[in-house]
Amino acid sequence: MSHDLSQLGWDESLVSAYRPYDRSDATAGRVLRADRGVCTVLGSDGVTRASLGGNVLLKAAKDPALLPCAGDWVVLRHWPDRRTTIEAVLPRRTCLLRRTSDKDSTGQVLAANMDTVAVVEPIHPEPDDARIERLLALAWESGARPLLVLTKADMSPTPEAISRQIAAIAPGVPVVAVSARLALGVEQLRAYAGKGRTLALLGRSGAGKSTLVNALAGTPVMPVQQIRDVDGKGRHTTAYRNLVLVPGGGAVLDTPGIRGVGLLDTADGLARAFADVTELAARCRFDDCRHETEPACAVALAVADGSLAPRRLASWRKLRHEIEVESARQSARLAGTAGHRRRRS
Ligand SMILES: Nc1nc2c(ncn2[C@@H]2O[C@H](COP(=O)(O)OP(=O)(O)OP(=O)(O)O)[C@@H](O)[C@H]2O)c(=O)[nH]1
Ligand SMILES: [Zn+2]
Numbered sequence: 001m002s003h004d005l006s007q008l009g010w011d012e013s014l015v016s017a018y019r020p021y022d023r024s025d026a027t028a029g030r031v032l033r034a035d036r037g038v039c040t041v042l043g044s045d046g047v048t049r050a051s052l053g054g055n056v057l058l059k060a061a062k063d064p065a066l067l068p069c070a071g072d073w074v075v076l077r078h079w080p081d082r083r084t085t086i087e088a089v090l091p092r093r094t095c096l097l098r099r100t101s102d103k104d105s106t107g108q109v110l111a112a113n114m115d116t117v118a119v120v121e122p123i124h125p126e127p128d129d130a131r132i133e134r135l136l137a138l139a140w141e142s143g144a145r146p147l148l149v150l151t152k153a154d155m156s157p158t159p160e161a162i163s164r165q166i167a168a169i170a171p172g173v174p175v176v177a178v179s180a181r182l183a184l185g186v187e188q189l190r191a192y193a194g195k196g197r198t199l200a201l202l203g204r205s206g207a208g209k210s211t212l213v214n215a216l217a218g219t220p221v222m223p224v225q226q227i228r229d230v231d232g233k234g235r236h237t238t239a240y241r242n243l244v245l246v247p248g249g250g251a252v253l254d255t256p257g258i259r260g261v262g263l264l265d266t267a268d269g270l271a272r273a274f275a276d277v278t279e280l281a282a283r284c285r286f287d288d289c290r291h292e293t294e295p296a297c298a299v300a301l302a303v304a305d306g307s308l309a310p311r312r313l314a315s316w317r318k319l320r321h322e323i324e325v326e327s328a329r330q331s332a333r334l335a336g337t338a339g340h341r342r343r344r345s
Contacts, residue, residue, distance in 0.1 A: 028073065029074055031112075039086060041074060052085065069109045071112035122207050148166065
């Protein structure tokens with residue numbers, strides 16, 4: 001079956017990035033799914049399973065974030081013995097990173113080349129403000145446009161009121177309330193996965209991501225977990241992420257139900273997710289104000305006069321602390337590697 005890759009966002013700038021790799025046994029494709037060492041790739045002549053080529057392995061050994069992931073545009077090489085390998089990952093325009101473990105501060109890429117990252121949070125039981133803020137920082141950090149999707153709108157008597165309330169913690173981010181069960185808001189969401197565009201879904205396990213993917217794809221392509229609606233707690237079911245084609249449009253990318261999403265170097269994402277705090281901070285007397293006990297701190301004043309919620313500031317402080325700890329850890333790691341190299345040479 002032949003596929004028009006422009007539906008998935010293949011454009012002039014990707015053609016240029018591909019040019020240096022162009023040869024008779026090479027083709028371009030987009031990774032639908034990445035498993036350990038093997039990727040499912042959609043090219044213009046259909047779906048292929050491809051293993052990782054030497055160059056890709058070499059780069060990934062230095063930085064695991066360079067391993068191909070769902071959403072990546074890659075260069076495929078077709079060998080005479082019918083094997084297919086991924087020879088290169090074309091430069092990513094956007095990517096969602098997550099810290100893999102506490103010991104080792106490297107990142108794992110969850111998704112690449114999405115135009116929009118939807119933070120998916122159920123309306124029922126009550127949306128978790130702190131989680132939304134954290135995921136929005138991650139979404140901003142990705143370089144894509146963030147969107148906030150409140151799922152299971154059918155389970156709340158007042159979804160519009162809740163959406164309006166939550167918009168306050170998502171400055172500059174469109175909020176869409178959806179119900180897959182009632183097919184409410186799904187069309188609005190579809191616009192973000194239109195021709196040439198990719199929408200990634202980011203949210204906790206059980207938030208309703210797979211259900212949304214299925215609604216957008218028009219067929220059940222992702223397993224949906226059976227959970228007790230009483231407590232809304234989901235079990236962890238989606239262990240892999242998939243890029244799924246949206247009929248007549250682009251693609252939607254499901255990320256695994258995330259428990260502990262670490263933030264990696266998200267000072268910029270934090271500043272954008274908390275644009276209200278950032279704006280206030282610009283008015284503090286001291287450029288390096290920490291908004292703690294400094295005089296003429298515009299942030300503290302805003303809390304005092306009620307225009308900034310104390311919870312919001314506490315949330316911002318918590319994330320800032322995390323980023324500081326993380327960047328200290330990264331510096332230590334880099335210093336450690338440098339020392340190691342010195343000793344060896
Ligand atoms: N009432 C209601 N329930 C929904 C809706 N969307 C999803 N659910 C239910 O919520 C549960 C979790 O949905 P999933 O789509 O599996 O959630 P997920 O975010 O993909 O979870 P992981 O796969 O663990 O990441 C399932 O029992 C769904 O039936 C909705 O619009 N309304
Ligand atoms: Zn201040």
